[in-house]
Amino acid sequence: MNATQKSSVDIIYEAIRERICLGVYASGDVLYEGELGKEFEVSRTPIRQVLQRLAHEKLAMVKVGVGTTVQDQPIEAQRQGLQIRSGIYHIIDDLSVTTMPQDIEASVAPLFYRISRLSAGAEREKFWGVLRDVHLLSASLIGDDVLQRTDDMLFYRTVPGLVRQSARFPDLATGLLKAEFDRLVDPIEQGDLRAFFRVRAETLLTFTALLDAE
Incomplete structure (x- = not known):
């Protein structure tokens, strides 16, 4: 898939995934929907889709009362x-x-x-x-x-x-x-x-x- 075919969800997902890989977001860091929405100039809906995708891939996890946090692998x-x-x-x-x-x-x-x-x-x-x-x-x-x-x-x-x-x-x-x-x-x-x-x-x-x- 080239850049012209990527959706905004794909682009944001890859950007956040790269930050996790580089350690910009460390294990336990909370990924706030509102802050990410402002940064990428989108509503909470695509950000929520990104966070769900990260959780599915086990790069993040949802904690009740906390939100979505970066998940480290043992x-x-x-x-x-x-x-x-x-x-x-x-x-x-x-x-x-x-x-x-x-x-x-x-x-x-x-x-x-x-x-x-x-x-x-x-x-x-x-x-x-x-x-x-x-x-x-x-x-x-x-x-x-x-x-x-x-x-x-x-x-x-x-x-x-x-x-x-x-x-x-x-x-x-x-x-x-x-x-x-x-x-x-x-x-x-x-x-x-x-x-x-x-x-x-x-x-x-x-x-x-x-x-x-x-």
Whole structure:
């Protein structure tokens, strides 16, 4: 879906979701309908739809007498999310459930450049941006909408923890990201999508080291 096809609910949802991923809204923060309505210049109705969607995706939760608050995922749940996503990629590899977009080169070239330019200890905004775009690249190659939606949901449940940890351990975060993409370059250049997901299934689990870093 491109920007011209997105509804106001989609746009607001993605904006708030990104703030959650970046830690602008921390766990327990209340998302006030009135304040968000003023900021995005809409009525409470689309904001309420956004908050319901965030709650459905387990990025937020409704507390009686409080309102909708940002919901954090326990470390074990985040670790499990990475494991499930790895399993999804193994399924995609085993069943060859892939699709090749026509503009794949246009997507990969700037992403490869950005990752190659990442310095050790890159700030979390850059880490988040690349992590998100690698995810979007993977999503564009999945040929089954159920697997794609499940992977997407789990990505946004686990990524706030990774981004938060990247601010504490920037060298580790940057190293993991660059090491992953270094292994993905050959499958992408060869057009071997099964190998791409085989590699992603393995490298995704390396990010548990970031979750577990103390």
